[in-house]
Amino acid sequence: MDAALSYAQSHHDTFVDELEDLLSIPSVSTDSAYADDVQRAATWLADHLDAIGLQHTEILDTDGHPIVYGEHVTDPAKPTVVVYGHYDVQPPDPLEEWDTAPFEPTHHNGSIYARGACDDKGQMFMQVKAAQAYLSGEGELPVNLKYVIEGEEETGSMAIESYIQENGDRLDGDVALISDTAMFSPEIPSITYGLRGLAYAEITVEGPNRDLHSGNYGGAVDNPANVLSRLLAGLHDADHRITIPGFYDDVRDLTETEREAYAELPFDEEAWMEAIGIDDVRTEAGYTTFESLTARPTLDVNGLWGGYTGEGAKTVLPSEAHAKLSMRLVPEQSVDDIYDKLEAHLQAEAPNTVSVTMRRLHGGDPVLVDPSIPPMQAAKAAMQEVRGTEPVFVRNGGTIPVVADFQRHLGLDSVLMGFGLDSDAIHSPNEHFGLDRFRQGIEAIIRFHQRYAAAADSR
Incomplete structure (x- = not known):
């Protein structure tokens, strides 16, 4: 050597x-x-x-x-x-x-x-x-x-x-x-x-067959961008826990020994926040920042688009809206099981004024x-x-x-x-x-x- x-x-x-x-x-x-x-x-x-x-x-x-x-x-x-x-x-x-x-x-x-x-x-x-x-x-x-x-x-x-x-x-x-x-x-x-594992998905909400004038149709047509926003906002509760039914069923939580070891680590939360330019954290209730970063499951919007996003104004109701989601998983969660639960939840929560589809992009256990x-x-x-x-x-x-x-x-x-x-x-x-x-x-x-x-x- x-x-x-x-x-x-x-x-x-x-x-x-x-x-x-x-x-x-x-x-x-x-x-x-x-x-x-x-x-x-x-x-x-x-x-x-x-x-x-x-x-x-x-x-x-x-x-x-x-x-x-x-x-x-x-x-x-x-x-x-x-x-x-x-x-x-x-x-x-x-x-x-x-x-x-x-x-x-x-x-x-x-x-x-x-x-x-x-x-x-x-x-x-x-x-x-x-x-x-x-x-x-x-x-x-x-x-x-x-x-x-x-x-x-x-x-x-x-x-x-x-x-x-x-x-x-x-x-x-x-x-x-x-x-x-x-x-x-x-x-x-x-x-x-x-x-952590990963389940990455793309969500599409479709409404009318074309973009519509917001003055002529607004108030009577359910806007896909609004619907998507409501669906996404409802994926977490006030404790920042994910609301998909059964999402936590198979989660293997940190042991007391692991939590004690985590507590001994000199994680500088103030310095961590300063480095990325934020003033406060948003973690799942009952878990520290470092536990939430490494050992708890998550759901995050990675991209969100629909309608007009160019310079100036264009008064339309978009015919469709899209979002990309990443869900970080912990042992013993399964990628396919979480995909199934997310898709079922979206279908159950979506109004009959729109259609919702989900594409399974890629993942890992x-x-x-x-x-x-x-x-x-x-x-x-x-x-x-x-x-x-x-x-x-x-x-x-x-x-x-x-x-x-x-x-x-x-x-x-x-x-x-x-x-x-x-x-x-x-x-x-x-x-x-x-x-x-x-x-x-x-x-x-x-x-x-x-x-x-x-x-x-x-x-």
């Missing part, structure tokens, strides 16, 4: 230069205009995995964007780590809010600024560089590695589940390792043991991992050695659909060892990633492989 660590330290600048090359490719998976760039990023990554010495690499075509696969399997007696990441990125919009061009990586105050710097090219690339450090510095790895790096995470990971389901033998392993999460704070490193298992403890020790502070185990409010897929189809638990921070502005203008954390992440992954291999040998 020492030679691998030394190699990583002496080649840090080269690693950063290579990361800049990858960040320069605008691999925006949500916009078909970038399809060639997504393919280019996949090719770049596959070529790079081949160049660092993996035994086998390939680009796997899907109905959407390709999956990059690589493996280095030298000894069946070694534990096998399945590494997941994604090379696709969010759109850079709004461009005018970026201080520098989103696909021209720039260094400022010790961070690299670019779309995908943290989510997830920078963190995924740490996994690649850790393997290179072993192969070039030591000549071998203490574990077998299988890389599955997709190009559709930002669009719902549409192809990855079927690939995992159909390739169980090829992806046979002992644990999955993922760096696509954030630490609790710069001072307190953390390892994620729980993720929630996940919990036991923090006491050997790979989680190996990650904790590795991170502590690098950061100098004992990590805490926390839940994360986001969703990584593949984590549930690994658990459901392969029986693999996932170690979520990320080095991002909430302040890295992922999905926002001026996304960035600290170069010190890029270096520390590589070193922690090197240490994880050694510690996990040792733990496996001792069993």
Whole structure:
């Protein structure tokens, strides 16, 4: 391990230069205009995995964007780590809010600024560089590695589940390792043991067969925009609990031990509010802000449109109105069950003056991992050695659909060892990633492989 660590330290600048090359490719998976760039990023990554010495690499075509696969399997007696990441990125919009061009990586105050710097090219690339450090510095790895790096995470990971389901033998392993999460704070490193799930839907309310003059028809025609507004407003009660019948039936609540651990975390609510420019919080009654952010289910409107939205006035009753909703789910909620309950509720609440339809766009199930298992403890020790502070185990409010897929189809638990921070502005203008954390992440992954291999040998 020492030679691998030394190699990583002496080649840090080269690693950063290579990361800049990858960040320069605008691999925006949500916009078909970038399809060639997504393919280019996949090719770049596959070529790079081949160049660092993996035994086998390939680009796997899907109905959407390709999956990059690589493996280095030298000894069946070694534990096998399945590494997941994604090379696709969010759109850079709004461009005018970026201080520098989103696909021209720039260094400022010790961070690299670019779309995908943290989510997830920078963190995924740490996994690649850790393997290179072993192969070039030591000549071998203490574990077998299988890389599955997709190009559709930002669009719902549409192809990855079927690939995992159909390739169980090829992806046979002992644990999955993922760096696509954030630490609790710069001072307190953390390892994620729980993720919320996601059910994303689009609601359409349709009324008259065309937009109508509000003077000639207003007062007698039920306005779809008004109806949609009433439906959305009714989805929460005064305690900010979701009113869909049965929504909480399967919720696995935080244990008292978990709540006590949460209470010990130095979550600075005032600083958190100041950072995002709000004056107060709105949480579910009975739960703290941090509990509400990471371990309670939610329902939020992500987009809302209908009628005239251009400059000036146009007095119309819109013929239809639309909204996009995201529902974050917690164990033991099911995506399909929650979709069914939302759709039934909307149909029951909608007046007969309009029709309501719901499209199920994409989702992922929630996940919990036991923090006491050997790979989680190996990650904790590795991170502590690098950061100098004992990590805490926390839940994360986001969703990584593949984590549930690994658990459901392969029986693999996932170690979520990320080095991002909430302040890295992922999905926002001026996304960035600290170069010190890029270096520390590589070193922690090197240490994880050694510690996990040792733990496996001792069993």
